[in-house]
Amino acid sequence: MQLAILLEDFCHESTYIRGVSKNTIRRYRQNISYFITATDSQTIQKVNEQVVKKFFLHGRIEKQWKTSSYRTYYMTLVVFFRWCIKQGHLEQNPMEDFQLPILEKSLPKKLKKQEALLLLEYAYNYPYTQSYLKYRNHAIFSTFLFAGLRKSELLHLKLSDVDLENLTLFVRQGKGNKDRIIPISYTLAQSLNRYLLARKKSRKTCPEFFTSSNRNGGFTASGLKIITKQIKTASKLDFTIHKLRHTFATLMLEGGCDIFSLSKMMGHSDIKTTTIYLSATAEHLRSQVTKHPLNRK
Incomplete structure (x- = not known):
């Protein structure tokens, strides 16, 4: 099954069944589309733990993602893969054993x-x-x-x-x-x-x-x-x-x-x-x- 087609189905269900906001749907589209391009995973059959792990390592090392960016991709993909399992397109979540890095506690920047x-x-x-x-x-x-x-x-x-x-x-x-x-x-x-x-x-x-x-x-x-x-x-x-x-x-x-x-x-x-x-x-x-x-x- 083509990941692009699954992404559309996922966003459609998230919008009209789960009532997810437009901003969240936009984030889903951007992050999952980037995952498809970066990993060259055109079909769900190509997605496994090694592919996903390589994607996150590339983001942290080559793209120099901040912890917040890492967590954003993590939350998007883990929800998408859970949906894929529920729909019968995946047997297990390739991110099941992933751990989230601790978010840096920086003070919010403000004007005096x-x-x-x-x-x-x-x-x-x-x-x-x-x-x-x-x-x-x-x-x-x-x-x-x-x-x-x-x-x-x-x-x-x-x-x-x-x-x-x-x-x-x-x-x-x-x-x-x-x-x-x-x-x-x-x-x-x-x-x-x-x-x-x-x-x-x-x-x-x-x-x-x-x-x-x-x-x-x-x-x-x-x-x-x-x-x-x-x-x-x-x-x-x-x-x-x-x-x-x-x-x-x-x-x-x-x-x-x-x-x-x-x-x-x-x-x-x-x-x-x-x-x-x-x-x-x-x-x-x-x-x-x-x-x-x-x-x-």
């Missing part, structure tokens, strides 16, 4: 408070060709820094998801296909309101909250990449969109937010994921160490 403020200043004062871009881009970066949304969550935000009257954002089908409500601050609400006025003035009527400047449609990932590059160059700040999410989390903790509430706002399925930010903020740790009873006179 002053750097975050500087970013917002550049986003607002950049010499744009039209005023609409000033209000939209400031609102976009404000949403990342004040609400901690993921890139895909911001791009999929609908006009009806933003409730400025009740100061909430509704995230539809975030990571893990989970909905969540995020409270927003007055500062973010002001930025969003300025953008909505500019949006109305520009006669944007599409359902997406953030829109393109030259058409009546939703803002795109490529457009976000362009404005991120513009602000990075102008401000000389080294940041990514995901780094802004890390910045939101650490600043919230420094401001006194409890870890449980932060976990809910971030959309983490396991609070352990959120606890890494406790190590990333010296201010939070400093405030906690003062609680030692011997400090009291």
Whole structure:
């Protein structure tokens, strides 16, 4: 049986039966297609433990995969091979005796408070060709820094998801296909309101909250990449969109937010994921160490 055909069947079932997200399906396609090409395994009959082991060694030695990349390929292939066994295309999983390497515990990279403020200043004062871009881009970066949304969550935000009257954002089908409500601050609400006025003035009527400047449609990932590059160059700040999410989390903790509430706002399925930010903020740790009873006179 051709692996390419099995991959299509696997992705089809994962989408319509298991309800796997589009991002996960994209990862399945990319990783399994690369495995087929790299190992020259056109059929499932050619797949065995030695072929798979050689693939991972090549990735670690020649491609210099990080542990996170290794684990991503591992999780994709082990799920795919289990499916192949269930469908009767394999007798046993060629990755049955594989062990996952321990993931390095590196602190999430973030911007400092002053750097975050500087970013917002550049986003607002950049010499744009039209005023609409000033209000939209400031609102976009404000949403990342004040609400901690993921890139895909911001791009999929609908006009009806933003409730400025009740100061909430509704995230539809975030990571893990989970909905969540995020409270927003007055500062973010002001930025969003300025953008909505500019949006109305520009006669944007599409359902997406953030829109393109030259058409009546939703803002795109490529457009976000362009404005991120513009602000990075102008401000000389080294940041990514995901780094802004890390910045939101650490600043919230420094401001006194409890870890449980932060976990809910971030959309983490396991609070352990959120606890890494406790190590990333010296201010939070400093405030906690003062609680030692011997400090009291």
